[in-house]
Amino acid sequence: MSEKKLFVKYVSQNILGMLGISVYILADTFFISMAEGADGITALNLVLPVYSLIFAIGAMMGVGAAIRFKILRARGDQSAETYFSNALFWALVFGVVFILIGIAVPDRVVAMLGGDERIVAVGAEYTSIFMMFAPFFMWNHICNAFVRNDGAPAVAMAATLFSSLFNVVFDYVLMFPLDMGMRGAALATALSPVLGVAICCTHLFSRRCTIRFQWAAPSVKKLLASCQLGVSAFVGEISSGVTTVVFNMIILRLAGNVGVAAYGVVANTSLVAAAVFNGVSQGAQPLLSDYYGKGAHASVRKVVRLGVGTALVFAVIIYAAIYVLAEPVTAVFNKEGNAALAAYAVTGLRLYFTGFVFAGFNIFGTGVLSATEAAKWAFTSSISRGFVAIILCAFALSALMGMNGVWLAFPAAECVTAVLVGVAFAKLFRG
Secondary structure, eight states: OOHHHHHHHHHHHHHHHHHHHHHHHHHHHHHHHHHHHHHHHHHHHHHHHHHHHHHHHHHHHHHHHHHHHHHHHHTTOGGGGGHHHHHHHHHHHHHHHHHHHHHHOHHHHHHHTTOOHHHHHHHHHHHHHHHTTHHHHHHHHHHHHHHHHTTOHHHHHHHHHHHHHHHHHHHHHHHTTTOOHHHHHHHHHHHHHHHHHHHHHHHHTSTTOOOOOOOOOOOHHHHHHHHHHHHHHHHHHHHHHHHHHHHHHHHHHHHHHHHHHHHHHHHHHHHHHHHHHHHHHHHHHHHHHHHHHHTOHHHHHHHHHHHHHHHHHHHHHHHHHHHHHHHHHHHHTOTTOOHHHHHHHHHHHHHHGGGHHHHHHHHHHHHHHHHTTOHHHHHHHHHIIIIIHHHHHHHHHHHHHTHHHHHHHHHHHHHHHHHHHHHHHHHHSOO
């Protein structure tokens, strides 16, 4: 099959899968806004960084280990076979840490992230419940990445879509007919990765599967080797959490809880856009790693060109849609009709989403750098977009322009990172 046909097959299925993840986060936001109003959205947005951190650790281990597996197998290296079991073990170790924190001090977590007494009361139980399922969130990422790299992108897509559908349906059932409120939203979200892992197991235990779970002593060296190539996936997930923490701090000072609720609308809507670009990146990754491992550099360049073009086309479509639909999108999450929330969110959507012209290129670009073992460039670019540039731009622009500066920090940071990714591409793919 040609590079283009394989690209379309893998990327289309991964975009659908990643959209599924973003849909259940949006479902949480929508149902919580109906049940708890602005306080519920504020609580959800304040604890979103914890959720992002759990996802990020799972993505870093899962995507990184799957890349190592794919490259080493293409080279005929037998050590490839132990990366799956090693990733599962370390996910359990990290997951237990989150479980203990979720049991012991969920209220302190919400308070530390900026919640006042009222918000802590709304968000503590939600935080406790989803943290207790941390290992399943991480295992879901790992299983999904390995299934995708084992030539079964349709199964990976099905796992993500059906777990997301489960979450949407049970969000409604548990929150309203069963009247469980925030507890119901947390349970629906927490149980969805369990279904995702179960669906991935239909491939992992099938005759078509070439991945073997091997009992072996846990290896810190292999964990670090995986994380080295999974850093762009980590930053891709954690950047939303870091951005949320920084923005929440600034917005609480500028506009209070209503401003944070408005940012919750912007942030959760942006997850849908990010999902599209993560789908392009993760869909192309197995192809890039396989071609790179075999030394087929012309095929690597072809997939890169296809990916960059696809990301840019989606960026233009997404921005045009958000610009036109900013008001109705905001209204979906503003059932109380809060005029201040609406004003902040509509402006925020239109300014913030200009950044996806650069972010689409960056998300795909850092994925390319990881998939081709350009770990230093991947790390530098990822740290820029996820931490350094976004934090500096947020503080500087908010000081100069207030809330508009907060919204424009994301486009500014992504623009800076796009320059770094462009330089990396020029050095790595010249000739």
